[in-house]
Amino acid sequence: MTDGSVGPAGLAVAPPGEPGPESAVTGSGAAVVGRSPGQLAWLRLRRDRTAWVSGGALVFFALVAITAPLIERLYGKGPLDRFTDKLDRNGNPLGYLGGMSGEHWLGVQPRWGRDIFIQIVYGLRTSLMVALTAALLTIVLGVVIGIVAGYLGGKVDAFLSWLTDLTLAFPFYIFCFAFVPIAVAQAYGPTEQEAPWFRPMLLIVVFVLFNWTYSARLVRGQVLTLREREFVEAARASGAGTRHVLFRQLLPNLWAPILVTFSLNVPALITAEAALSFLGIGILEPTPDLGRLISDSVTYIRDDPAFTLTGGITLFALVLAFNLFGDSLRDALDPKADR
Amino acid sequence: MLRFFLKKALLAIATLFTVSVVTFGLFFAVPNNPAELMCGNRKTCSADQQASIERRMGLDRPVVVQYADFMAGIVKGRTFGEGDAARECPAPCLGYSFRNDEPVTDIIGRTLPVTLSIVFGAAVVWLLIGVSVGMVSALRKGTIFDRGAVGLSLTGASMPILLFGPLLLIVLVYETGLLAYPSYVPLTENPGKWAAAMLLPWLALGFINSASYARLARAQMLETLSEDFVRTARAKGMTKIRVYGRHALRAAITPIVTIAGLDLGTYLGGTVVTETIFGFTGLGKASLNAAINLDMPLVMATVLLAALFIVVANLVVDVLYSVIDPRVRLS
Numbered sequence: 001m002t003d004g005s006v007g008p009a010g011l012a013v014a015p016p017g018e019p020g021p022e023s024a025v026t027g028s029g030a031a032v033v034g035r036s037p038g039q040l041a042w043l044r045l046r047r048d049r050t051a052w053v054s055g056g057a058l059v060f061f062a063l064v065a066i067t068a069p070l071i072e073r074l075y076g077k078g079p080l081d082r083f084t085d086k087l088d089r090n091g092n093p094l095g096y097l098g099g100m101s102g103e104h105w106l107g108v109q110p111r112w113g114r115d116i117f118i119q120i121v122y123g124l125r126t127s128l129m130v131a132l133t134a135a136l137l138t139i140v141l142g143v144v145i146g147i148v149a150g151y152l153g154g155k156v157d158a159f160l161s162w163l164t165d166l167t168l169a170f171p172f173y174i175f176c177f178a179f180v181p182i183a184v185a186q187a188y189g190p191t192e193q194e195a196p197w198f199r200p201m202l203l204i205v206v207f208v209l210f211n212w213t214y215s216a217r218l219v220r221g222q223v224l225t226l227r228e229r230e231f232v233e234a235a236r237a238s239g240a241g242t243r244h245v246l247f248r249q250l251l252p253n254l255w256a257p258i259l260v261t262f263s264l265n266v267p268a269l270i271t272a273e274a275a276l277s278f279l280g281i282g283i284l285e286p287t288p289d290l291g292r293l294i295s296d297s298v299t300y301i302r303d304d305p306a307f308t309l310t311g312g313i314t315l316f317a318l319v320l321a322f323n324l325f326g327d328s329l330r331d332a333l334d335p336k337a338d339r
Numbered sequence: 340m341l342r343f344f345l346k347k348a349l350l351a352i353a354t355l356f357t358v359s360v361v362t363f364g365l366f367f368a369v370p371n372n373p374a375e376l377m378c379g380n381r382k383t384c385s386a387d388q389q390a391s392i393e394r395r396m397g398l399d400r401p402v403v404v405q406y407a408d409f410m411a412g413i414v415k416g417r418t419f420g421e422g423d424a425a426r427e428c429p430a431p432c433l434g435y436s437f438r439n440d441e442p443v444t445d446i447i448g449r450t451l452p453v454t455l456s457i458v459f460g461a462a463v464v465w466l467l468i469g470v471s472v473g474m475v476s477a478l479r480k481g482t483i484f485d486r487g488a489v490g491l492s493l494t495g496a497s498m499p500i501l502l503f504g505p506l507l508l509i510v511l512v513y514e515t516g517l518l519a520y521p522s523y524v525p526l527t528e529n530p531g532k533w534a535a536a537m538l539l540p541w542l543a544l545g546f547i548n549s550a551s552y553a554r555l556a557r558a559q560m561l562e563t564l565s566e567d568f569v570r571t572a573r574a575k576g577m578t579k580i581r582v583y584g585r586h587a588l589r590a591a592i593t594p595i596v597t598i599a600g601l602d603l604g605t606y607l608g609g610t611v612v613t614e615t616i617f618g619f620t621g622l623g624k625a626s627l628n629a630a631i632n633l634d635m636p637l638v639m640a641t642v643l644l645a646a647l648f649i650v651v652a653n654l655v656v657d658v659l660y661s662v663i664d665p666r667v668r669l670s
Contacts, residue, residue, distance in 0.1 A: 165350075165354060166354055166357055166358070168649070169354045169355070169358055169646050169649050169650050169653075170358060170361075170642075170646060170649075171605070171608035171609070171642060171645030171646055171648075171649060173608075173609060173611050173623065174608055174609050174611075174623065174626050174638075174641050174642050174645045175362075175642055177626050177627055177629070177630030177638055177641075177642075178362065178365065178366070178630065178635075178638045178639065178642050179365065180630070181376075181630050181631070181633055182365060182366070182369065182370060182376065182635075185370065185375075185376055185633070186369065186370060186371070190375075190384075267497065271499050271501075274499065274501055275499075275500075275501065275611075275612050278501055278612065278615070279611060279612065279615060279627055280627075280631060281627070281630065281631075291501065294501050294502075294505070297505075298505055298616065301505055301508060301509060301513065302513050305505075305509040305513065305514070308505045308509065309502070309505075309506070309509070311501075312499070312501055312502030312503075312505060312506065313502060315499050315501060315502060316497065316498060316499055316502045319497045319499060320494060320497040323493075323496065323497045324493070324497075327493070
């Protein structure tokens with residue numbers, strides 16, 4: 001995470017002419033300004049070039065995902081429209097690079113004849129929707145379990161820690177292979193058609209069930225040190241109930257690690273969702289999805305490598321943007337952390 | 340010392356037991372009609388077939404009895420059905436795949452070596468690259484090499500195998516023809532061909548993981564280099580190579596061993612995506628195929644096996660930890 005703009009103390013070095021956070025500390029000439037930790041973190045983040053670039057990319061991806069129907073209207077092609085006239089007799093796209101042209105920006109899907117650009121636009125929407133929802137629910141569950149375990153201690157803590165270890169002993173992907181088909185078989189008969197919302201919801205449930213462990217451990221560790229502090233004692237002495245201490249006194253002190261964990265959890269979930277869909281366990285036709293798009297493209301990798309790469313590079317860019325932003329966020333919130 | 344390990348081992352056994360109960364419950368207690376799930380293809384499964392499976396597997400009996408039978412089968416083997424329809428399943432019996440008409444252990448015996456080959460080879464690649472790049476990067480902190488390595492490992496850590504695997508295929512196989520599309524040859528048959536076939540998955544999995552190992556190794560090494568014992572050793576006149584290569588590396592490598600052990604355990608349960616991309620039928624791919632075909636006895640066995648790998652890896656890491664780093668206190 002080191003780049004040119006980072007000073008020895010891990011704080012962003014202010015460009016000349018602009019008062020940096022150091023001037024607040026060292027007071028070199030300027031008046032001493034008091035800043036809250038949140039303001040300091042925001043200052044550091046604003047001076048981090050990586051944060052700007054990755055944050056910009058994230059905003060772009062989010063906008064694309066949100067405005068997908070608008071893009072479809074402007075672009076004039078839907079994700080399920082087929083353009084078989086753009087394929088040759090063997091079902092391969094005409095032209096270079098998988099049929100990229102002014103009309104089909106990223107080419108045409110072999111055999112199906114679908115437009116790849118609009119598929120990716122809608123695929124981003126699926127990916128982000130599943131990953132963000134799952135990450136949000138994961139962090140809520142993890143934080144609640146972690147706070148309760150850390151604060152109450154004793155038997156509750158022992159049980160919850162054991163539950164964490166147990167969850168970690170389940171092989172995630174292979175357990176998904178077992179869980180998803182059984183859940184589908186339970187909900188639908190052999191010949192029934194699955195509802196389009198069922199798979200995404202199922203994936204979210206599986207992700208939440210298996211990913212809360214990390215944040216729970218982290219929060220538990222933090223709470224273990226916090227609960228001995230005076231402000232907790234003071235709150236309890238003035239008659240505050242357990243719930244008040246947990247969520248009004250302790251939780252506000254945990255925002256920094258929670259935020260960082262959340263932002264690094266999203267890319268991991270995007271990858272997992274893509275992998276499951278790639279393997280045929282995740283999102284199904286006709287919902288557009290990045291993982292399934294890559295899975296389709298691998299079949300034609302020999303004749304149409306550009307198709308494989310467009311899907312893969314989109315996934316890579318999305319994951320990279322989230323990871324870089326998460327790293328920057330961690331650096332800004334905790335400048336002394338290992339890098 | 341011994342007490343510590345015994346305690347850990349007992350805990351591991353308890354965890355495995357719970358995993359087996361949860362998994363068994365998911366397969367045999369939750370579904371309305373387990374026989375239909377065991378059948379292979381739900382759409383074509385006739386009532387006769389279902390009845391036959393139900394009888395042979397003893398699905399009409401209480402779940403607890405079924406679980407006891409399953410566990411007993413692991414120790415002393417079991418026979419499914421009677422008369423002509425009887426299927427022998429020798430110990431350790433993890434179930435019988437009616438779709439493939441063979442004991443699950445046979446399928447695992449066929450596919451596990453593939454996964455083992457992929458994972459251990461890739462681990463060598465990622466440890467070699469990761470640790471050496473991270474170490475050199477830490478020793479040459481701030482140089483062009485260090486910056487390049489940091490930038491590359493940062494991007495590499497985000498590289499999905501879904502892009503990198505196909506990319507290797509395109510570059511090395513389809514465009515330049517340097518390598519042939521891999522097909523598995525057992526190590527015992529022809530070591531040369533085995534290694535040639537394994538090269539692509541080793542590179543793919545190895546490179547992707549080496550990024551995070553390089554980051555970890557660099558951070559650990561930097562921390563160790565600032566410690567007093569390194570300065571003392573240098574001040575005594577010990578050579579750089581000895582100090583960095585032996586004293587510092589040994590202290591820095593402990594967390595790397597931990598992570599590597601846990602990663603190995605997870606990957607042994609199946610490197611499904613890698614296997615799928617390069618067309619290998621390893622444990623993960625076998626489990627995936629079984630899941631898609633609803634061949635549930637096989638899926639269940641692979642879940643248990645993968646859980647076993649994870650738990651054992653945890654145990655081994657705990658032991659290794661105290662061997663490598665004498666400062667670790669057992670509690």
